[in-house]
Amino acid sequence: MTDEPSSRLPELAVDTIAALATAPGLSAIALVRMSGPEAFRVLRALTPDQDDPAPRTAALRSITKGEGGDLLDRALVTAFPRPDSYTGEDMVEISCHGGWLVPRLILDACLAMGARLAEPGEFTRRAVLHGKMDLVQAEAVLDLIEGRSKAQHDAALFQVERGLSRRIAELREQLVTVEAYLAHHIDFPEEDEGPVTVDRVVDAAAGLREALEQLLETAPEGELLREGAVTVLAGPPNSGKSSLYNALLGEERAIVTDVPGTTRDALESVISIGGFPFRLVDTAGLRDSDDRVEELGIEVARRYLDRADLVLFCVESPGDLGSAEREFLAGLADVPTILLRTKVDLAPGDRASEDPQDGDRASLANVREIVDVSVVDGTGLGRLQAILPELVYGGLVRTGASVPALTRARQSEAVRKARDQVVAFMEALDEETPVAVASALLRPAETALEELLGVISTDEILDRVFREFCIGK
Ligand SMILES: Nc1nc2c(ncn2[C@@H]2O[C@H](COP(=O)(O)OP(=O)(O)OP(=O)(O)O)[C@@H](O)[C@H]2O)c(=O)[nH]1
Numbered sequence: 001m002t003d004e005p006s007s008r009l010p011e012l013a014v015d016t017i018a019a020l021a022t023a024p025g026l027s028a029i030a031l032v033r034m035s036g037p038e039a040f041r042v043l044r045a046l047t048p049d050q051d052d053p054a055p056r057t058a059a060l061r062s063i064t065k066g067e068g069g070d071l072l073d074r075a076l077v078t079a080f081p082r083p084d085s086y087t088g089e090d091m092v093e094i095s096c097h098g099g100w101l102v103p104r105l106i107l108d109a110c111l112a113m114g115a116r117l118a119e120p121g122e123f124t125r126r127a128v129l130h131g132k133m134d135l136v137q138a139e140a141v142l143d144l145i146e147g148r149s150k151a152q153h154d155a156a157l158f159q160v161e162r163g164l165s166r167r168i169a170e171l172r173e174q175l176v177t178v179e180a181y182l183a184h185h186i187d188f189p190e191e192d193e194g195p196v197t198v199d200r201v202v203d204a205a206a207g208l209r210e211a212l213e214q215l216l217e218t219a220p221e222g223e224l225l226r227e228g229a230v231t232v233l234a235g236p237p238n239s240g241k242s243s244l245y246n247a248l249l250g251e252e253r254a255i256v257t258d259v260p261g262t263t264r265d266a267l268e269s270v271i272s273i274g275g276f277p278f279r280l281v282d283t284a285g286l287r288d289s290d291d292r293v294e295e296l297g298i299e300v301a302r303r304y305l306d307r308a309d310l311v312l313f314c315v316e317s318p319g320d321l322g323s324a325e326r327e328f329l330a331g332l333a334d335v336p337t338i339l340l341r342t343k344v345d346l347a348p349g350d351r352a353s354e355d356p357q358d359g360d361r362a363s364l365a366n367v368r369e370i371v372d373v374s375v376v377d378g379t380g381l382g383r384l385q386a387i388l389p390e391l392v393y394g395g396l397v398r399t400g401a402s403v404p405a406l407t408r409a410r411q412s413e414a415v416r417k418a419r420d421q422v423v424a425f426m427e428a429l430d431e432e433t434p435v436a437v438a439s440a441l442l443r444p445a446e447t448a449l450e451e452l453l454g455v456i457s458t459d460e461i462l463d464r465v466f467r468e469f470c471i472g473k
């Protein structure tokens, strides 16, 4: 531990930040962390008359309020001299007892001794500013914390380990190659068979466009992976929606009765099915109702259906599929739907004869599968759990989540911008626009990829990335 500023890093941040890195509440241990030029001085103030801990080695210390104040706790402290720390700055971690009081008192002591409370995401933001990680990795740090399913975890970890960053860097390289070919071509315009023909430039640009396109195709599934696919249980009253909701959740969350119109408000839970995240929503049964509360519940159901990624439409038997339901299903337009025939334990045997007839197919155009289910004997639940990931995350199910995939709007916007510029460039060449003029179209593509990685970044870009973070990260 030294007060000498390291010559290896520019001093970008002037102040020292502190925050609770663990969630407040009852826990055995909590972590208070500090980062910045004053971090070691503040630690000394909190641990008077005690040795500085050896770098990167946990040491047990009595933590006081500072400058001879009250004892607050005995805790493990670790000092990380820059640049070998998460942020790249001098950092201190204090692992103290958890709960409501101790971590708060220690944090207050850090603040009283000169640190300032960190903004959301500020530790990671400093890590980016000091070149410890790029922006895409920083976003993945957040995904890693927020992930609730195996696929989310795999994808976030892959991205933290630069999987996506490498892919974007390769695309940027490809772009620089096109620009280099172009420069060559401009330098030797007379040589028809010169070092680089226009064809070669066009080929390279086409390859780049294709690669950008492929990455862009990963965005819909990648973004769903972060949010969870909104999967709405809908259908007539009493058709068994809440029973299925509970069965898929593995707990009795929703009220189930034989009274039609039991569910009023929508219930939502995030669950992992086959390792993929789903936001399962139980809704009020759809019917014309005079009951004001039920009516409102049906309104809520419709709003969920408007933004559903997938609908599980429950009917007791296809015979129940009245014109209202048919109309409703047709109205779901292109939301993939699974038609669930519920309570099959009540009518055992072959129900194929009850399959919707051919004439029904038009109104069932978006029905991808028909599954017989029963929550009483478990029929069809396994099949349903196998179909759901395939239907929503088919691409990722096949490739695994450890592939470069775009997981945020910010990322897909940048790649789309780059793709559009490359397309505009190719069109310009096609129209025999002077090569020097056309080449100007490539620069914004390069900027888009550089901003994506944070090679060049503005406060606006950084604010956008880090505002989603919690304090202490
Ligand atoms: N035998 C049998 N009964 C079921 C099954 N699923 C649901 N039920 C019964 O059907 C009735 C209605 O079930 P719910 O899950 O409340 O139906 P719902 O679609 O949520 O009904 P609303 O909330 O009123 O729209 C209850 O009495 C359940 O016990 C099943 O698979 N087999």
Ligand SMILES: [Mg+2]
Pocket (backbone or CB within 6 Å): 241, 242, 243, 254, 255, 262, 263, 283, 284, 285
């Ligand atoms: Mg219900």
